[in-house]
Amino acid sequence: MTTTRPEVDTDKLMAFVFRAVDEVGATLNAALVVMGDKLGYYRAMASGDPISPAELADRSGTAEPYVREWLNAQAAGGYVTYDPATARYTLPIEHAVALTVEDSPAFLPGMFQIALGTxxxxxxxxxxxxxGSGVGWHEHNTDVHIGCERFFRPNYEANLIDGWLPALDGVTAKLRAGARVADVGCGHGASTILMARAFPNSTFTGSDYHPESIRIARERADAAGVGDRVTFEVASAKDFSGTGYDLVTMFDCLHDMGDPVGAASHVRDAVASDGTWMIVEPMAGDHVEDNLNPVGRTYYGFSTLLCTPASLSQDVGLALGTQAGPARIRDVAVAGGFTRFAGVAQTPFNQVLEVRP
Known part of the structure; x- marks a missing residue:
């Protein structure tokens, strides 16, 4: 049987080629953003004053040829503006916020750092x-670990205390009075420390299977002055210690787990009968077509190269994927023994789910 090959529309072909060329530039730009972040180029331009390559090289203590080409690439990508009359470059103030203000929810270098490491x-x-095997979180380079924390932490700082926790029924009152909290998959402890600082009457246990992350979390808790009410342990989501918790939290980690149902079952055993399990997951709809947008595209990329391999490296290897959606997360919670499930808050990057026994 002979099939006739469709006639190629040359205009559509070349449109796709030039789109692909732009994608290559975007791929290289991830490294350039990390370069600008690590070498201090963006911070040196954050005032918004026009600057020459020589001046930026002097301010950052780097070589002018690298600065010149970096600036030209940033200008071509629209990250900085270029004035041909003066041969000077300017970082718009809005871009400076996104590229230099680490406590802004719009802060971007962490996302680029984890993407480059991935x-x-x-x-x-x-x-x-x-x-058909996997690649564990602990097997990745430090840009993945550090970039992940730098990407998610500003969103937690902007939303967790005043938005997400109050959206949970009765939880803030318990935290103010004095609650026991387990922060599972805590990484470097950003979420744990943030809650501990906001609720000094409560005690917190952070857990993660990655020893290096726990070491960093302990150091940061001590530096933040909350080491007296925060404990960190090396443990998986299926064997973290303690019972009777008023609140169990998981921030952007359930989909990475090999056995999320086993983790849910352990949470069910560990949470108090009137307790709450708060699941914060990447923003996603329940159907592929719901996620065919820039945020979904980014998360599907991370899912392919980072999160799904992490799940497959563990026992069971359910591989929920970064864009699992609330329906699949609900199925996990129900299989783990929970009966009540609701979406209570969301941002462009996260959804917050309230789960109860």
Whole structure:
């Protein structure tokens, strides 16, 4: 049987080619943003005053040829503006907020850092895809670990205390009076420390299976002055210690777990009968077509190269995916023994789910 090949529309072909060229530029720009962040280029331009390559090189203590080409790439991508009459470059104030203000929910370098670290390890994912195995979180480079914390922390700082926790029925009152909280999959402890600072009458246990993350979390808790009411332990989501918790939290980690149902079952055993399990997950709808947008595209990319391999590296390997959606998360909670489930808050990047026994 012979099939006739469709006639190629040259205009559509070249439109796709130029779109792909733009994508290559965007891929390289991830490294350029991390470069600008780590070398201090954005911070040196944050005042909004026009600057020459020589002046930026002097302010940042770096070599002018690198600064010149970096600035030109940033101008071509619209990150900075260029004035041909003066041969000077300007970082718009709005871009400066997104690229230099680390406590702003619009802060972007952390996202670029985790993306660059993820792409750096893509070769291992290729091998895992061929074999059906996985790549554990602990196997990734430090840009993945540090970038993840820098990306999510500003959103937690902007929303957790005054938005997400008050959206949970009765939880804030318990925290003010003195509650026991387990923060599961705590990473570097940003969420744990943030809650501990806001609610000094409560005690917190953060857990993560990654020893290096727990070491950093302990150091940061001590530096924040909350070490007396925060404990960190190396433990998986299926074996963290303690029972009778008033609140169990999981921030952007349930979908990474190999056995989220097993984790849900353990949470059910650990939470008090009138307690709450708060699940914060990446923003997603329940259907593929709901997620065909810029945020969904980014999260599907992370899911392919980072989160799904992490799940497949563990027992069970359910591989929920970063865009699991609330319906699949509800199925996990119900399978773990919970009976009440509701979406209570959301941002462009996160959804907050309230789960009760």
């Amino acid at each position: 792409v750096h390890d893509a070769g291992r994912v290729l091998d895992a895809a061929r074999s």
